[in-house]
Amino acid sequence: MKTVFERTPTFKNRPTHYCPGCGHGIVHRLVAETIDELGIRGRTIGIAPVGCAVLAYDYLDVDMVEVAHGRAPAVATGMKRTNPDKIIFSYQGDGDLAAIGTGEIVHAAHRGEQITVIFINNAVFGMTGGQMAPTTILGQVTTTTQQGRQAVGDGHPLQVAELLAALPGAIYIERCSVHSPQLIRKAKKAITHAFGLQLENAQGLSLVEILSPCPTNWRMTPIKAIEWMEKEMTTVFTLGRIKG
Amino acid sequence: MCGNEALAEAAIIAGVDAYFGYPITPQNEITAYMSRRMPEQGRVFVQCESELAAINMVFGASATGKRAMTTSSSPGISLMQEGISYLAGAELPAVVVNVMRGGPGLGNIAPSQGDYFQATRGGGHGDYRTIVLGPSSVQELVDCMPLAFDLADQYRMTVLVLADGILGQMMAPVVLEKKPGRNLPAKDWALTGADAREQHIVRSLWLQDGVLEDLNYKLQKKYQQVQKNEVLCEQFAVDDAEIVVVAYGVAARIVRSAVNKARQRGIRAGWIRPLTLWPFPTEQISDAAEEFRLFLTVEMSLGQMVEDVRLAVAGRAPVVFYGRPAGGVPTVEEILEKIRQCSIPENRRLHRRLPI
Numbered sequence: 285m286k287t288v289f290e291r292t293p294t295f296k297n298r299p300t301h302y303c304p305g306c307g308h309g310i311v312h313r314l315v316a317e318t319i320d321e322l323g324i325r326g327r328t329i330g331i332a333p334v335g336c337a338v339l340a341y342d343y344l345d346v347d348m349v350e351v352a353h354g355r356a357p358a359v360a361t362g363m364k365r366t367n368p369d370k371i372i373f374s375y376q377g378d379g380d381l382a383a384i385g386t387g388e389i390v391h392a393a394h395r396g397e398q399i400t401v402i403f404i405n406n407a408v409f410g411m412t413g414g415q416m417a418p419t420t421i422l423g424q425v426t427t428t429t430q431q432g433r434q435a436v437g438d439g440h441p442l443q444v445a446e447l448l449a450a451l452p453g454a455i456y457i458e459r460c461s462v463h464s465p466q467l468i469r470k471a472k473k474a475i476t477h478a479f480g481l482q483l484e485n486a487q488g489l490s491l492v493e494i495l496s497p498c499p500t501n502w503r504m505t506p507i508k509a510i511e512w513m514e515k516e517m518t519t520v521f522t523l524g525r526i527k528g
Numbered sequence: 529m530c531g532n533e534a535l536a537e538a539a540i541i542a543g544v545d546a547y548f549g550y551p552i553t554p555q556n557e558i559t560a561y562m563s564r565r566m567p568e569q570g571r572v573f574v575q576c577e578s579e580l581a582a583i584n585m586v587f588g589a590s591a592t593g594k595r596a597m598t599t600s601s602s603p604g605i606s607l608m609q610e611g612i613s614y615l616a617g618a619e620l621p622a623v624v625v626n627v628m629r630g631g632p633g634l635g636n637i638a639p640s641q642g643d644y645f646q647a648t649r650g651g652g653h654g655d656y657r658t659i660v661l662g663p664s665s666v667q668e669l670v671d672c673m674p675l676a677f678d679l680a681d682q683y684r685m686t687v688l689v690l691a692d693g694i695l696g697q698m699m700a701p702v703v704l705e706k707k708p709g710r711n712l713p714a715k716d717w718a719l720t721g722a723d724a725r726e727q728h729i730v731r732s733l734w735l736q737d738g739v740l741e742d743l744n745y746k747l748q749k750k751y752q753q754v755q756k757n758e759v760l761c762e763q764f765a766v767d768d769a770e771i772v773v774v775a776y777g778v779a780a781r782i783v784r785s786a787v788n789k790a791r792q793r794g795i796r797a798g799w800i801r802p803l804t805l806w807p808f809p810t811e812q813i814s815d816a817a818e819e820f821r822l823f824l825t826v827e828m829s830l831g832q833m834v835e836d837v838r839l840a841v842a843g844r845a846p847v848v849f850y851g852r853p854a855g856g857v858p859t860v861e862e863i864l865e866k867i868r869q870c871s872i873p874e875n876r877r878l879h880r881r882l883p884i
Contacts (some may be wrong), residue, residue: 326723329592341729347719349591350731352614360583362560362588362596363719365572366546370592370721388584404835
């Protein structure tokens with residue numbers, strides 16, 4: 285019998301702590317598969333964020349560090365500059381990267397750090413219970429925008445990928461999603477490309493933004509969450525390669 | 529060389545792999561020097577976007593087992609406190625130099641010792657300690673650098689070197705030489721890529737019941753070892769002294785001259801100078817308090833280290849304070865006058881009843 289799918293070794297065999305319908309597990313698997321396919325487990329160091337994915341090292345069987353909220357790109361800089369032969373990636377959510385960590389990501393991209401950033405956009409602060417994130421879309425109800433996000437006062441959703449694409453130091457930016465099998469395959473390709481650039485010693489930062497469902501904090505069933513992503517979220521956050 | 533350049537070169541000799549800095553006066557000579565010298569040596573220099581980034585770059589480099597340092601001055605060190613707390617939680621070695629300036633707030637760029645509390649109490653959150661060195665000359669600043677890196681690596685702690693604007697800017701001849709360091713434990717915890725080995729994780733989040741409590745007990749044991757083994761202090765003429773002046777850093781140099789003058793005038797004065805501010809030389813000061821003496825603490829602040837002196841003396845002797853804040857540097861004459869006042873028997877009795 286032919287094996288058509290199996291768990292990749294760098295993706296640990298353990299029960300998940302993520303909620304039903306969450307996208308983190310899918311993205312973790314894509315990262316693990318990429319690391320195994322490129323054969324870089326022994327030279328990869330990952331950075332876990334503050335947020336639901338803080339325990340990423342429980343799933344990804346590579347050397348990993350857990351850092352302060354938003355500071356991953358600075359930590360990655362310290363690692364890559366002192367270890368140019370290593371493959372350094374950060375895995376950050378939208379509270380982490382797009383709110384408290386905007387200074388660090390902008391300047392890591394600005395300096396053209398040779399790191400790979402996996403940026404999870406689920407339009408909400410997950411672990412703290414569903415507050416407005418910079419990426420929350422207009423009208424979206426969260427625990428801190430109970431009447432829906434308003435442009436006046438709350439601001440428009442922050443378009444991180446487009447913002448960073450303006451910087452010469454960012455060499456590859458793509459926005460993907462994991463709300464359908466086709467899109468998951470595209471996301472895998474983007475992640476592989478981003479890691480590949482680092483392997484080729486390409487001079488700059490690569491970032492893959494991944495739209496990811498958070499049914500728990502969106503107060504939706506997993507099916508409804510996917511429909512909402514298709515109808516609402518992807519109209520605000522356009523999918524596709526933005527740079528590079 | 530000025531103190532700032534001298535400490536930078538000393539760090540290079542001590543084997544610093546990476547330096548991360550952000551401009552702030554009065555320590556800009558360090559970043560300028562490192563920007564030239566580190567690349568010359570094939571090592572890492574990054575001018576960061578903020579002190580927050582600088583300390584986190586130190587965190588990243590240190591997590592991979594490299595010797596990393598940053599330097600700043602008071603307001604910048606405040607920004608680094610988050611990172612220093614995370615370094616403590618993750619048990620990563622780091623060396624941080626604070627060339628102190630006047631505060632609070634933006635304050636001024638004049639020399640100060642106003643950051644003693646922040647340095648010795650831990651300005652960040654959580655139950656942690658940092659080792660704090662308070663050198664009093666440019667040569668001692670130079671000698672502190674290899675010690676700081678060794679202590680950081682041995683105990684997996686942050687070592688703060690507390691200098692000030694005077695030490696940083698002062699020109700002095702120095703001896704820069706590589707001395708044999710300590711035998712240090714292998715960094716078998718470092719993130720170097722899980723090549724044919726199990727995954728390494730560097731973390732500070734421990735959610736399971738009791739695990740964080742255990743980690744804190746483990747840290748505490750380590751801190752007790754540091755307190756037992758690493759106290760450094762210097763004493764002068766304490767044995768027959770009626771008045772013991774306690775001071776550190778640049779203030780201790782001024783105290784030294786004042787005490788010499790007091791001796792010439794027949795006042796039996798001596799001094800104790802802590803080099804490690806944490807661990808504090810509690811035992812040495814406590815021993816001195818066994819005899820009836822008066823302690824005078826002199827600082828370039830309005831009284832921070834004096835609290836540690838009082839804890840060590842534990843009410844057994846009067847503890848008097850003299851200091852000037854935020855750029856005010858006590859003069860030899862001012863300290864001498866304070867010593868003279870303290871030497872008057874009536875005043876000493878007064879101090880005994882009313883600790884000032």
